[in-house]
Amino acid sequence: MWDTLVHHRPFRRLWIAATIDAAGTWLLVMAVPLHVYTITGSATSTGVALAVQALPAVMIGPWAGVLIDRWPRRIVFVVANIVAALGVSVLLPATTADRIGFVYPALVIENIAVCFLRPALQATIPATVTDQSTRASANALLALSHSVLRICGPLAGTYLTASGWFAAAVAVDVAGYLTAAAILATLKITPVAVRGDDQHPGTWTPALTALLVSSWLYWTANAALTALLVPFAVDRLHGDGQTVGHLITGLGIGYLCGAAASRSLLLRRPARNLIAGSYALVGLSFLFLFTAGTMTVALLAITVAGIPGAVAGVATTHHVQSSAPPEALGRVSAVFMTSDAVAAVAGALAAPMAVAVAGLPAALIMLSGAVLLAAVSAMNQPGPRRWPVRRRSGSVRRP
Template structure:
């Protein structure tokens, strides 16, 4: 499982910090909507909790990319982790329904920090390990450990919240951010060249302009946006699905999210081998089609075991798709704009998350829960068709480590 990259001391420190950070974040990912649902009893409030998590990136994501490309990336990582810890700590005040708004405030501030944190990690990784086979291995390993916590974190978080221990979950997440910040202070992050001090006007859109000139990145962005819009809608409907279709408790929700994490774990483990053998278009087309079929099975199920098997199976191709996209983004983008290109992708993800979180409950109000679940599952299937249509096959794909960023980007324009 790509463990050779851990011989790189700087990556090892960065990876450990990101792993600890990931565990804390996954503890809260479903615990917060579940706690809000328990306080308010409103399905719309859970969708709002999911939308609020994504909204800050929509507003400031591109500018965060400028900061990542201009400032020392280690400093960005440390400050972002500390700010996120302080924001999450605010949620300790949300003990009654009339204080639920405090959770939304904490989510907004936390996700402002994450706007800087996520592209900074993506940009720092190639600087630490290079852009050859070690980069694919680093991404696969990070996805593997992230998937382990995707499996364990929500399960532990939902069990604690179901038992009335939301405050414990919050304290664990705060601690994870602070420990990650302390570890990152010991990471040496070099750059391929000094930061380019472009004029402020247009600086935030430079990443988008680069994506627009690169067919591979354009195709990845389009398919990723559609996929995450449908995915976010289904996530917003997951709690009502568990309650009304499966007639189960919050613990069943934890089982489903843990099953998804188990699938992601397996998908992350095989992703590097797939990157080395197959073109991106073929991988994404097959992955999105597989996820769509699994979602259709899951959301038409009325028994927890069937839903659990389906969601676990969906995690395998889901993880493969995300590792492939992350790797192709990094090797197809020069270091000078890597922060902004990464931020553009994260901004797109957040736009999709907000759109899906709002659209999910709205479509339910129009056509009912069952029809809405089927419609959004079909939208994931449509992503496979879109991937086949808009993602080009790049010369040299399937040969990990061949070419540098500029070379692959040039090849993408053929």
């Protein structure tokens, strides 16, 4: 897997830039809400800051995908990174309660840029890494680096903010976006043929549609369970904020292990079975987690859940890249990103409703069952079930 970084120079530059972008994002993901709450003492202001981050993906995500497919992707990368840097820099004046208004436009501008950056990355990987086996390694490497950052980034960001160094965290993120723009400005990306929308009758295949449905159901249930993680830790485990931190760290470690294992699984298992099996294992792990009566069992269950969770994410990305036409990959990736954002909102709204109707214990079990339902939906996907696998001899095994 690591040979891809050593021997594939274009992907190495893309990976470095994407990792730098992600580092800044994870650094601020908890730092911004903590900063807002620290200077305002308002839970409402903190909640608005979190909601604003998801709004651009819901509102403009699909349109961003269309533009990504029409514009040179290197230009998209450079401009979007510069815009994101400018947006994040608007956070710097938000140092007192009467200047908290700077936070919201800053988050909107940054996340509009992210609406272009993420789908552009997914659309560029197949053009940069054409071999299926090498692409599996590339996707696994991206997932691995992001898994490390999702553990370390929030911890570093909250530490800096709690120590009064929020401006330093912002400056690191700004520098990261600008550095990524400089790296990607020299990246050679093979252009794809651009055709009109009316010439894309096969863009949304039944396989992609079924994958989108199962993915949306999976992430909606995940978002709802995430919203109920704190009540679960307090009511069932009799813990506190530190308990939640331990659970999130365990999940991150599981993601790290799953990302490391995903490459070999991608090359050995049918696409439909890998995604469905991962969803099922996550659902079963959640059932163990949310019926646990001790911290030890809960920590073990959530760590195990992270392993197939990471595999499911990598497999979905790889499947989309392999199934969508190259000239439409930007818009397809953007639709999946928008679907994830809508799922986050839907899950956050569904969680308190489920608790109000059935109570916390039953709601946790029902939502874990919804993850298993997503596994059943994924198993019923039509279309190709296996990706080409390159053997050491150079031959290619096909479905």
